[in-house]
Amino acid sequence: MKAGEYVIDTRDGRVGQVMGHEGPCVQLRPPGGGREWDCPPDAMRPAPPGEVLRARVRALNRDARLP
Structure with a gap:
């Protein structure tokens, strides 16, 4: 997978969006x-x-509820 692509763990x-590779x-x-998390x-x-x-809509809804 390339950086920027979306995948399912x-x-x-x-x-999650691929950010990079570490080991x-x-x-x-x-x-x-x-x-970030490792997969x-x-x-x-x-x-x-x-x-x-x-996933994006869930994140927007979550952020809208924060004080």
Whole structure:
């Protein structure tokens, strides 16, 4: 996967944007921003556009509720 692409971490179903590679793992970041996490390349699959859109809407809704 290339930097900027969206994938699904098949271990827990989270959608993440590929930020880079560190050793054997790929760093992913949630679509609305936030803390990166490491994911092994064999635990990723391309995210369909609908999944990316849902993740972005969830992030926007979450941010709108913050004081």
